[in-house]
Amino acid sequence: MGHRQGVEAVRALVRGSADLGVTHLTLFGFSTENWRRSTEEVSTLFDLLKQFVDADLDDLTRNGVRVRILGSRQGLSRDILDIVDRAESCTASNSRFNLNVAFNYGGRDEIVRAARALLAEAQAGALAGDIDEKAFAARLDTSGLPDPDMIIRTSGEMRISNFLLWQGAYSELVFMDVLWPDFSVEHMKEAIAIYQSRNRRFGGRP
Template sequence: MDHPGLKADPNNIPKHIAIIMDGNGRWAKARGFTRTKGHLRGVEVARDVIASCQKRGIKALTLFAFGVENWKRPAKEVRNLFRIFFLVLRKDIAKLHENNIQLRVIGDRSIFNRALNAAILDAENLTASNTSLVLNIAVNYSGRWDMINAFRKLISTQQEKLLQQTFTEEMLNKEMSLYGLPEPDLFIRTGGVQRLSNFMLWELAYTELYFTPILWPDFNSDELDVALNDYASRERRFGLTGEQLG
């Protein structure tokens, strides 16, 4: 499918994109709206970006929806965020399945209520065999949590190897939430803030970082193409010299 704004070679499209969807609250405040309305607009944009990524042949997309630090927000906003997540999950899962999209929810689910956990499990089971795009939604997630959780799993299953100092990077990698997927090629953060905010600290080691001042509710497929074109213009060396890459 032709995408007029996309100048990148189709062979140089990221396999995996990770996005921090920042700016819903500021977008709403600038317009005199409630923060909840900003988050609802953010959901609409997320739907469009998911569809755009699928059309462009991207195989995995990870969206940071709610970090562990977000519990510090006003209680009413937190309740509304989880209510939105639950309702959108129930509403959108049939279409995701119809579009051959596999859904995964990553993060600490231990404090979610029974209804939300059941909805997540149903959605994951329904879409488990889908192959067009893997959509990861990070909820109650942080990069540090993911690494600590992986270490805990290792301690419970590989204690002898740890004591023998035969611990390897791959052993830890197998216990991370996104094991089995390619590491992100491209990280996008909207809203003008230039930091990772405890997101995918393990997986982003060699990822190309792209920051845009565009607030998430104003992000669209054209802005996605700008990011993809920027990514395609970069030389990814992975420690090699330019001469080695040819």
């Protein structure tokens, strides 16, 4: 029931965030470590992804929302891969709001996959230029997306749990003692207010 209410929180937050002027929202739907959970819970999470796409894809498309699914495709069943492909292809031309869903995603796994991609290109003689931060970032799941200004961790936990490790190097971290199913647009407003009170220096002077 908590996972189902979490989907309702997603729906409300996508609508509310766009109204607040947010242009990119990345949600952690299923991590590479979540495979350790019970078969029943994993199956429920996958079913909820299907239901969300089936019920909301037309509405997201009409409202200019572009959907990207971040994470490894390895280990996902054919029906889930079809859902992922459909969500991304149907919204590919949208630009009003960017909804990124990290699914079968882990920050360390993403970095390893990017390193392997660079190595394969180098071995094939297809790598142009030096391997620098820009080249590495281009092989990440978030290629073409801006780094997050803010990362919100709900549930009262004080860690980021393998989420956007490369991209979050200079993100403002906001920890909120509210469970995700209860997270609302008002909580998002509170987090944005906290973010706006921060002085972002990126290693330089104020």
